[in-house]
Amino acid sequence: MTAAAQSLDVSAEDRLRADLYNYLGLLLARPADQVLLEQTSALAGDQSPIGEAINGLARVAKATKPKSAEREFNALFIGLGRGELLPYASYYLTGFLNEKPLANLRRDMVSLQMTRADNVFEPEDSMASLMEMMGSMIVGRFGAPVSLDQQRTFFNNHVAPWATHFYADLEAAKTSVLYASVGAVGREFMAIEKEAFRMTAD
Template sequence: MNAPLNFSSARPGDDSDELARAELYGLLARLWLAPPDDALMQQFRVAVTQAPEPGGLLEAAWGTLVAALRATTVEAAAAEHAALFHGVGKPEVFAYGSFYLTGFLNEKPLAVLRSDLQALGLGRDEQAMETEDHIAYVFEVMRYLIAGDDLAVCNLEQQRRFFRAHVQPWVELLCDATEAHPLAQTWRAVAGFTRSFVQVETQAFDMLET
């Protein structure tokens, strides 16, 4: 699948915590957009062994995610992803913000998102299979706002605004739907870690505003 947004390349920031945040957004975007390929599965089997924040709020959810990916196969993960998110007629689980905010696809929240992306200088890849309100793409925007080169756009205030408007209002509802679905196994763990990560980000932005 092609991502519908055109980003400048990420920069290796000096702040390791910020780089870790960007990498987690990128990882979650990858897992929601498509099933893991063999290379990503190998990373989880061999290299990914420590929680992003040992002893922190993400540790348990991270351990569950790593265990779930180690327990599945490329083929089983692909079948589960297809069954959940690419069903015939309509998917079992929708991964689009408009659906959770309005009950329908391609509604006003998508138009608002497109306007905000244009203001950030981000354009859509017309060959993309998913609309910009897919969870993978709002997470990719967050990754870019954390680790991108353009410091006039890629800064904490833009992160806060985008997160409040386009991530916080609906992503946990997607996690609810995914975790509750009987077909979800690997993606139950993906949803659990996503929920924990979004909650940590919400708390961090809450502290920023106090």
């Protein structure tokens, strides 16, 4: 089956889910440049909690310059020695980097035919990478779209145990301005995904 044919099998709702996963992954992977800030400022949500969070992110992005986004990103995730937050599953779940959560993720990545990009040097269990993996599985970037059961298993094993905690920390971080709004969107989205997976479980 071609990639185009596979994409037709993905519902509009799932495509939107994948888009939001990928968008969060992009925002967490590197500082937002002018293009991404402009795209973000053009977002519009409804009156639901996640819609309001998206509207808040759009408002902040409109007032944010690339230089300030870069300073904020560096203070949060890089810093002198380390940033305010360490956005890795191993750290959140064990208190240390490169621990069992990373080994478990790498095992599941092999089974799903996912590999780390050659130009990425950080551990695969970063929140940015996990968001990208979820988005990719939904639309079939690594082959055929992954079943809902497989998505649920991956989410429950690698994302759910720490994502809400991480996004709440991002929202509350002392150096967060733009990324506080990213945290709010992520926190609301994780709540929606948790509930949706719970409702569709056998």
